Amino acid sequence: MSMLLEVSGVSVSFDGFKAINNLSFAIGPAEMRAIIGPNGAGKTTFMDIVTGKTKPDEGRVTWGERNVSLLGMSEARIAREGVGRKFQKPTVFEDQTVLENLLMALRSNRSPFAVMFYRSNRADLDRVEELAGEIGLLDSLGRKSGELSHGQKQWLEIGMLLAQEPRLLLVDEPAAGMTPAEREHTTAILVEAAKTRAVVVVEHDMEFVRRLDCRVTVLHEGAVLAEGSLDHVTTNSQVIDVYLGR
């Protein structure tokens, strides 16, 4: 199976501190992957590199069937290539309605002139309503997203991510601050998404990772420590030492 994203031999250091150390990672076009690791293991930096926020000192990041390099592309360009990212803290545009948030995220031409002459059409509104139904915000389309509860904001952000129709979703702690019922719903959405695209979930919560039922990559000190099923990595003695055993 050809890979959608391949990160190989990537290193990056901040002021002498090696945040990522010769990291290699690959994911296929329709796969779910969980990344776990203690604080400072480089999870967020890894996402920053893939999304173009941080430029690595060395290594390659290649993307898609034609293996184009993501290095050197701007964040916006990488997003248009099909990499979607959800932040740990829900970041939605609080001053705007749920509808406006989703419309902005909806996959379409992003150039200023195209956007200026864009007027919402039936097909787009249908798509937004479908998404809003999926994330349980159909009744809140006209509300300002700043009024939503924490869990609803998390979902709105997931909805925006799906609206972008990315080929790769990078999701940072999607279940943080959610009730058990909300977590279950989030799991369902992510598992569904992983049927058609690649999903990378960074998560602390082992119970949540178990429910995702997928391959797990354990990061430690900026490198991959172990990779495999959750049961496989949780029995790995090194993993127990650095992470689970604490």
Added chain:
Amino acid sequence: MSDTFLKRNPSVLIFLAVLALFVLGVTLLAEGAGAGVISTSFVKTLGKTLCLALIAVAMDLVWGYTGILSLGHFAFFGLGGYMIGMWLMYARTQAIVVSSLAEAPIPATESEIVDAIGNQIFGVVGSREFPLIWMFADSLVLQLVLVVAVPGILALVFGWLAFRSRVTGVYLSILTQAMTLGLALYLFQNDSGLRGNNGLSGLQNLPGLDHVPQATMSIWFFWASAAALALGYLFAAWIVSGKFGSVLRGIRDNEARVRFLGYSVEGYKLFIFTVTAIIAGIAGALYYPQAGIINPAEIAPVASIYLAVWVAIGGRGRLYGAVIGAVFVSLVSSWFTGGQAPDLDLGFYTLKWVDWWLIVLGLSFVLVTLFAPRGIGGLVDLWSERRQPDRHGADLGPGAGALREKEASK
């Protein structure tokens, strides 16, 4: 489509109606066209105020909606004024020179006429040659193109350099101040080609229209300013009403997030910066013929800061707020500084408003920023349904968006 646009933005219709009523009222009362209650000079003041309202709308687009606190937009305003001023001065001087040379026994040649015009215009800075930048000054059409092109290109180049390097926030504000200061200092030089600190004068006279009295001319410019404001307002309202407006406000609130949605933030900033610079240039081109004179002091850094003060006092992030702020503050300001306000005798000290007005303005800016961040326009919210999320209690989660105590207890 425009029907639904107005339906979704009732404030636009209200604004246009108020503007139309105002124009009608002033026209009927003015010296030039109606009852003569309003003096010509006051009609000019009102016309100039409408131009200031237009640049305030531009400022609101760039600051209130996109979050770029540009403290340099008056440079674009001044450049627009200079561009139209060059033609006004050239064409008028030409008319005078031609009529005076017509009495000479030998008809003047083309080059003699041009030399005489140069002597008239640049004698004051000890020169008589036309600098290169005046090469189009004899053509109204080309100078009108420059009114749009010069501020637009300057904004494009400046913005491209600044935004591409991801200069944001206060650093960008300082950079724009530096730009306007640099431009003003350059224009102050006698050999800048725009008559140094003398500036361009006599702009109130339209060449070839000597028979039209100023009273009539003032009304024409008043109408033109009102039309420009109406069009500029409509354009701005249209631009911020749709998804483009969503992206702009998104950039203001969280620029990184917009980037990860795939929008090229720099492109959008550059676009809005350039478009608003062009609007500012047009406003300036209408303002200075009514003022009659333009000199480099007009684009001193403080002018652009005033612009930000107007928009803040009027209420940023809403277009009518910017208009209210510009009209209210500039009219009150000209009343206080024009010596019309009676001195306030405090017994031990006589408060002269000419001296104290700036302090009052500064104080009100501070007070508005601290206690009424939504400005005068915020008063509209009191009877409209626009409301802010009303949330109480402390954060329970990691950030300000988290579930709060009061919500949790429900």
